[in-house]
Amino acid sequence: MLRTIDLRGTRPTPAGMLALVPRAATDVSAALDAARTIIDEVRRHGAAALLDQSERFDGVRPAAVRVPASELAAALDELSPEVRTAAVQTIERVRAASAAQVPSSQTTVLGDGAVVEQRWQPVARVGLYVPGGKAVYPSSVIMNVVPAQVAGVRSIALASPAQSGFDGRIHPTIAAIAALLGIDEVYAMGGAGAIGAFAYGVEDVGLAPVQRVTGPGNVYVAAAKRLVQGVTGIDAEAGPTDILVIADDSADADFVAADLISQAEHDELAASVLVTDSPAFAARVLERLGARARATKHSERVLTAIEGPQSALVLVDDLEQAADFANAFGPEHLEIQVRDPEATLARIENAGAIFVGEFSPVSLGDYAAGSNHVLPTGGQARYAAGLSAATFLRPQQIVRYDEGALREVAPVIAALSAEEDLPAHGEAVTARFER
Numbered sequence: 001m002l003r004t005i006d007l008r009g010t011r012p013t014p015a016g017m018l019a020l021v022p023r024a025a026t027d028v029s030a031a032l033d034a035a036r037t038i039i040d041e042v043r044r045h046g047a048a049a050l051l052d053q054s055e056r057f058d059g060v061r062p063a064a065v066r067v068p069a070s071e072l073a074a075a076l077d078e079l080s081p082e083v084r085t086a087a088v089q090t091i092e093r094v095r096a097a098s099a100a101q102v103p104s105s106q107t108t109v110l111g112d113g114a115v116v117e118q119r120w121q122p123v124a125r126v127g128l129y130v131p132g133g134k135a136v137y138p139s140s141v142i143m144n145v146v147p148a149q150v151a152g153v154r155s156i157a158l159a160s161p162a163q164s165g166f167d168g169r170i171h172p173t174i175a176a177i178a179a180l181l182g183i184d185e186v187y188a189m190g191g192a193g194a195i196g197a198f199a200y201g202v203e204d205v206g207l208a209p210v211q212r213v214t215g216p217g218n219v220y221v222a223a224a225k226r227l228v229q230g231v232t233g234i235d236a237e238a239g240p241t242d243i244l245v246i247a248d249d250s251a252d253a254d255f256v257a258a259d260l261i262s263q264a265e266h267d268e269l270a271a272s273v274l275v276t277d278s279p280a281f282a283a284r285v286l287e288r289l290g291a292r293a294r295a296t297k298h299s300e301r302v303l304t305a306i307e308g309p310q311s312a313l314v315l316v317d318d319l320e321q322a323a324d325f326a327n328a329f330g331p332e333h334l335e336i337q338v339r340d341p342e343a344t345l346a347r348i349e350n351a352g353a354i355f356v357g358e359f360s361p362v363s364l365g366d367y368a369a370g371s372n373h374v375l376p377t378g379g380q381a382r383y384a385a386g387l388s389a390a391t392f393l394r395p396q397q398i399v400r401y402d403e404g405a406l407r408e409v410a411p412v413i414a415a416l417s418a419e420e421d422l423p424a425h426g427e428a429v430t431a432r433f434e435r
């Protein structure tokens, strides 16, 4: 069961708090050599390497790397009406929320005839990765594709591993949702090979290099993303998922237990953390957690996750200390279930996504809230953001000065360029006023 860490009466530093509940060790650097070899194979042997890798790692050789249009259309035809309706509703919500993430252009007037504009420009082509090793994530198709479409990306390619249970095809629900979203460039390829293929292109299947790779994946996917950074942009190196719940004695212990288990279901390495100022409430959660963990379908995985060192019940003096703990931990998902949630929310600095109140569980955000479920894991929420339309946009500055405005600022340029011993910079300005 969850181990207890009692912080009452103590004031550890943020680093001290973080060390008390360390994330599970998934060593991306240890996977770098394997990922480098896999990417090199793809660069040298193209499609043949990708097919070999599917056989080696996914236990099946796909008929082709590129998924034919007929397969996508057939998968959509065969999608159950319930899943299709759910997908359509999720797409609508994610599309609406993503549209609000597109920043508007800004124009700054710095004087007469002196204007700097900032516009947001989509990257031209992206490669979106949808995991498909231990489990398949059709919902991640929506979470990757919709913000890219909303941002105005012109060319979108999607990859997911070949499935041995489907004769080497990608999972049919992934194919169906890609088709539903109008994505026709889909590849049956997984892991580091897929990331390398996106970054460098694969000529013999007509895969052109992309300018940004996004999407969650395992340690090999994360290692490959680290390796191709610089050749192409990436979003984040996603690791095992985590949830941190701040709750007081007004919260419903059974809801909190259910939410802690919902994310533990993903992975033995997932972290489930409860932070509370009420020992009596904590005891009620532990009781419900035990009962639910034993009864749930993936009981073994859940128990391993909640009993791991990455999971904990943290007792604090008050909700201010609870917020301090959350800020140090930088959770991927933060739930706030207290009497005055807005007061606690105001103290939160670091979290991937924040779920406020007892009717906003993380599962809502995983599927249908409209928010994105690809979020920074492993404490990266302290400096990174989740996937959004902004991931696919770059701010570009446009400078418009007329003659008078340049003349006015010319002495500034002359002084600074002389100071940097770069006189040609100053001369490029004075040349305009010498005639």
Ligand SMILES: NC(=O)c1ccc[n+]([C@@H]2O[C@H](COP(=O)([O-])OP(=O)(O)OC[C@H]3O[C@@H](n4cnc5c(N)ncnc54)[C@H](O)[C@@H]3O)[C@@H](O)[C@H]2O)c1
Pocket (backbone or CB within 6 Å): 034, 053, 057, 058, 130, 131, 132, 133, 134, 135, 137, 140, 161, 162, 189, 190, 191, 192, 193, 216, 217, 218, 219, 220, 221, 238, 239, 240, 241, 266, 267, 373, 374, 375, 377
């Ligand atoms: N943060 C999110 O939004 C989010 C969403 C969905 C899934 N996830 C996470 O993504 C991860 C998915 O991992 P997964 O493994 O199920 O799928 P995956 O698609 O990331 O990885 C499968 C691929 O890994 C490669 N691989 C497997 N074994 C290998 C080996 N020994 N050496 C080299 N490469 C190998 C293969 O190419 C295989 O196709 C999970 O940790 C899951 O929790 C996160």
Ligand SMILES: N[C@H](CO)Cc1c[nH]c[nH+]1
Pocket (backbone or CB within 6 Å): 137, 139, 140, 241, 263, 366, 373, 374, 375
């Ligand atoms: N909780 C996962 C990471 O945020 C996303 C997910 C997909 N399907 C279910 N859950």
Ligand SMILES: [Zn+2]
Pocket (backbone or CB within 6 Å): 262, 263, 266, 366
């Ligand atoms: Zn989830």
